[in-house]
Amino acid sequence: MTKDRFSRLVLLWLLILASLYVGHQVWRDFGSVASSPRAIAPREDLSGSEQATVALFERAAPSVAYLFTEDAPSRLAGNRPGGAGSGFVWDAAGHIVTNFHVVEGASRVRVRLDSGEAIEAKIVGVSPDHDLAVVKLVDLRQRLFPVPVGQSTDLRVGQTVFAIGNPFGLSRTLTRGIVSALDRRLPTASGREIAGVIQTDAAINPGNSGGPLLDSSGRLIGVTTAILSSSGGSAGVGFAVPVDVVNRIVPLLIRDGRVPRPGIGIAAAPEELAARYGVAGLVVAGTLPGSPATEVGLKPLDRATGRLGDIITHVQNRPITTIADLALALEAAGVGQRVTMSVQRDGRVRTVEVRIADIASD
Template sequence: EKNSIKLFQDCSPSVAHITTLRLGKDMSMNPVEIPRGTGSGFVWDKDGHIVTNYHVTMNGERARVTLSDASTWDGTLVGYAKNKDLAVLKISAPPSKLKPISVGTSQGLQVGQHVLAIGNPFGLDRTLTSGIISGVGRDIRSIGGRIIRGVIQTDASINPGNSGGPLLDSQGRLIGVNTAIYSPTGASAGVGFAIPVDTVRRVINQIIRDGKVVRPGLGIVCASESQTRQLGVTGVLVLGLSSNGAAAQAGLKGL
């Protein structure tokens, strides 16, 4: 019990409440900002980068980030990875107001391991829930339609508003980003999912550096399977190359 209390006291200052907004009009047709949704996030570094889910930010024209001291800051979208359901906002808060979360690893996680989640379910700021790792290596479909692999399953209560918040181990280290629940009602049913932190670290560092996720590619245009079959070719038939692609630089040539 004392460990959970200390963990919350140490880690909750790293957790942020995110509100997305869209410009609309009131009854008098005056322009007003209309809240579009809420979610969670956490401080990544002293430069003001805030990590959250892509689906938390996607329906708003701007974001408002509230830190643990109740100070509120405009969040600028640095970039996102739709297929990993991750996004990075940046706020202009001074370093003295920012407490970066302690980042762990998702390697070696065990079913039955104690975990805790901090977030803002239903708008209730910095709510702590606890549970265990119920499964590892799960696959879920991202909002972009691609499969996110190696996802952590937990029975720690995760509800609407928890999205983008941290999943922590018993030492208060980030091991995942809470992203989805399986529920027939939309409320927690004891089946929640978190993107593993090793994936998060790789994606977030790319977004901060490049503004997007850079995916490797060969830079080749291949014949279809039916074309190669008609030609009696086995293997991959290269029809063309991207001029600056890796294959062209390696000396490959197309037909």
């Protein structure tokens, strides 16, 4: 082997060894970096709005309840599993407010608060017409935090609202949105409507029902009750019973276990019948004996001949086209009051003064 060739081989080996050494160092450094935790970047303080939201949740969360129910046994289906929903502490006596549909048909109600313990509760009163119910804790060992009560008459579209509830069983979930609209009318299972309903885009999902809707001060402004969604999930259109209604109905439920149902003792024909006859108003299909409607001589539809009797067109100058319209007008006046009613028969309109009765037990 020549001297030049030997020198070239030595140089080649030296280059190979140098490459291996450098590669080893690079791999070792890379592996060390890859296996080391990243340095934590410092952050600034929460923004003012974030701090306000955190504080609101921390104040309000202890007032929010998780309700779960067991349904009364059925002869056909046996014991049914029941359901779950939300509620909130109303007072220090242990009253919890929720939706009627959360406890409807329940034979047993339990409530979970801060301690996480399931506390037995009894149903004190329900109002299907307002989708509201009150249950009372049987055991008052833990401290209660009643939610502060606001008002709904001065709400404005666009103001920030917060909903806290237990969607899908996930306890105390906070969502944020705005008041999307006011004065909506929401049908209830009883066939009547709740007036002045708040519409919000704060996410409301199954399990939120009965939870509080709060303003930016953390005051109760409504009780979440329904969503408008084809999928059953939040679509940004949720509804809440306004707190002014809640603040009127809940004390009655606590005191009496029921709410008077203003009425005049009539059965109304379907709206389609009025349309078929080309009349604008509520067709009287029947009257109850001894009712205010009978007292003023309201004449019902003759079912044998199909001849129309009386058609209620206005109450206190408010147009009436549905039974819900009539119910809202009578509720605005109140049981025991008298209202002026415009009634049409055979093309002639007359005015009658009718007494409003409590028909809840009829």
